[in-house]
Amino acid sequence: MKKRFYITTPIYYPSAKLHIGHAYCTVLTDIFARYKRLRGFECYFLTGSDEHGQKIQKNAEEAGVTPQEFVDDIVKGFHELWDLLYISNNDFIRTTEERHVKVVQDVFTKLYENGDIYLSKYKGWYCVPCEAFWTDTQVGPDHICPDCGRTVQVAEEETYFFRTSKYIDRLLKLYEDNSKFITPESRKNEMINTFIKPGLEDLCVSRTSFSWGVPIKENPKHVVYVWLDALINYISALGYGTKNDELFKKFWEDPECEVIHILGADITRFHAIYWPMFLMSLGIRCPDREFIHGLLMMKDSKMSKSKGNVVDPYPLVERYGVDALRYYLAREVSFGKDGNFSPEQFVERINVDLANALGNLLNRTVSMVNKYYEGVIPPYEGAINDVDSEIENLTKLTISQYEKLMDDLKITEAIVAVNDLVNRANKYIDETEPWNLVKDVEKKAHLASVMVHLTHSIYVAGMLLKPVLVTASDKLFDQLGITGDLLNYESVYKYGRTAGLHVTKKDQLFPRLDYETEVENIQTMMNNK
Known part of the structure; x- marks a missing residue:
């Protein structure tokens, strides 16, 4: 076992208030970090916010504020929720922070100078909510995003591309050599059979149709595509490529540190395919593990802000306590599989x-x-x-x-x-x-x-x-x-260590809940979301 750990959540998109699905991922990551520290291991825990992209710019315009003002307001809620849930992260990275922006620009330059990025034109299908590009085959005759099920739109613009073909063999070897790189294994098979074998196209890594992003130094009318921008947070937060790179050396470069990304199934493709390729181009080692947790569902569908079927963690914690919610999230849904939230189960x-x-x-x-x-x-x-x-x-x-x-x-x-x-x-x-x-x-x-x-x-x-x-x-x-x-x-x-201790009876640790009353209370919370 390695002597220290670097564990991350995905950085969350501040298009609206966070819900219990975001809490699920962050709480489970926090539990693992706390466990490692409890055992005496050094563990660095990162979370943050992914604040660039067309969707943010559009939402800010509709709200009558600047994109920065828009994300500043929502990110306050991120910190409040993590405090409420006792999240013990060591750092919170924002992609609008200067420490991140500079690293993203420098990384883009390195990829470009390595010959892995080239300028061309893109014409195809684009999903604004997912910030994702798709082929004709992937969107099908109805032009539907395979990730979120929404209608995609035609996008045509000058853009920089990353040469994915150069790294496919190395990526497949990574999968082969490290059987636990992607967990569960079904997600690895999905990456190979759904994306790689049918023919992986070069990835668009810049946009010109909107301006809310990290400008490319070599061509400022372009901004870095949100997924390249966002993935770099895992190393920018550690000071990669800067004078203050002690954390990067300790928690990424050191082979005695295990690097673990925790992420949701809906963003596996970017983490499991493109992120390792970017790192290979930079000459940086890949994470040890990418653990893909399932989705927290609402009976028949994914919990989603856009669908309006989300559960707010705040009233649950206020009524039942932080431990009840943390325990439910960790116990009810097997980590790595999809699960349902229901008042009755809770x-x-x-x-x-x-x-x-x-x-x-x-x-x-x-x-x-x-x-x-x-x-x-x-x-x-x-x-x-x-x-x-x-x-x-x-x-x-x-x-x-x-x-x-x-x-x-x-x-x-x-x-x-x-x-x-x-x-x-x-x-x-x-x-x-x-x-x-x-x-x-x-x-x-x-x-x-x-x-x-x-x-x-x-x-x-x-x-x-x-x-x-x-x-x-x-x-x-x-x-x-x-x-x-x-x-x-x-x-x-050592067995028997409690002998001789003085016990003190206090209030019930967890008072029993009246089933019918509390199910009705939770249903009311959900209806008042």
Whole structure:
């Protein structure tokens, strides 16, 4: 395993307010970054905003403001949402910032001087919302964008092109040599079969039909095509090509750093095909992984600002708390697959996993330690019977499985493994029946063993879920009396560390939600979007 990590979200397009679909990608990326830091690894986490393009210019004109004023206003909301969701990014890059603009101009010059960019004319199909060019075959007889399903328009203008043909063989070799470069593998097959094998045309990398973009130094009437501009954020934020390139050397050039891009399925083509080609032309190594998450759907269709079927994260967090929303996003939709958001699923998931399982386990256990041991967890004497051995072995196995799954970005599966431990601990209470053990003086050691095994199971679950439950885990630790070294991840490996701690019963970690009432509340939130 490499010793440090550079992990990124896509930079989001500020054409309108962000919704829960954007929150999904950013929260899952944040969970991974927090996990790596929790394990003691150095992790640099980048997100940002993609602020150029024809669509932004058009929206600004309609709003009666300049493009810069338009994006400035919307990007404020980005920062507010990430603060609300406890996103722990190290940097936020904006493509209108001078530090980015200069790097984009210099990169364009390098690609041009390498002979990989040439001037010609483009005539074909263009989708304004997607900022994407398409061939006759791709748009079909109805002239529909294959990505968003909207009608495309004819575009004809002088433009610079990038020679993709020069790098196709190297790209395919990258796919072959690094089996995890694109995850899941179905996305790699899609890139090969849908785009590369049918014949990959040279990519348009400049526009002259609008002005809101990075001007090309060699020909200022051209602006850099938004996708070349946007992709460069991953290295411009690190200071590539500047005097202050320490971060670039540390988090990109250093082979001991793993570079991971997290992105949505709808922008895979640009990241998986063109971005590696740009980097090859620059003589820079490619990312280690591009993890393609699925789309968060609304029953029968993709959640989309243009369709007006989005879910606003703000009222969800205000009513149910940040941990409930973060947990739902990470647990309900398997990371890498498409999933649906529904009020019914949201309420059920919070009740089943957080209120009934984890919250109830903590509440029952703290109450018993208070009742039977005056709030002090008894000493750990090892596993005194088979059921103790079983839960000890499961705890150790859970830690191992969790780490393996999280390291491979299988975040949902890692959470499921922790839930299995929580559910087993609840079953352990029913099997051991502490309320009966306390009546039998000969079962005194057995009762003490139950208390220390339960508290240790809860402690481990709280630690493993800490990257997800950013406030609730601390509340859980507070009730168990976890302080000092026990707050370090390494402490989970030594069994029985909760012995001797003073527990404190407080409010329910996750109060149970009234199903019908809360489903109706969420439906109202969605209707008032």
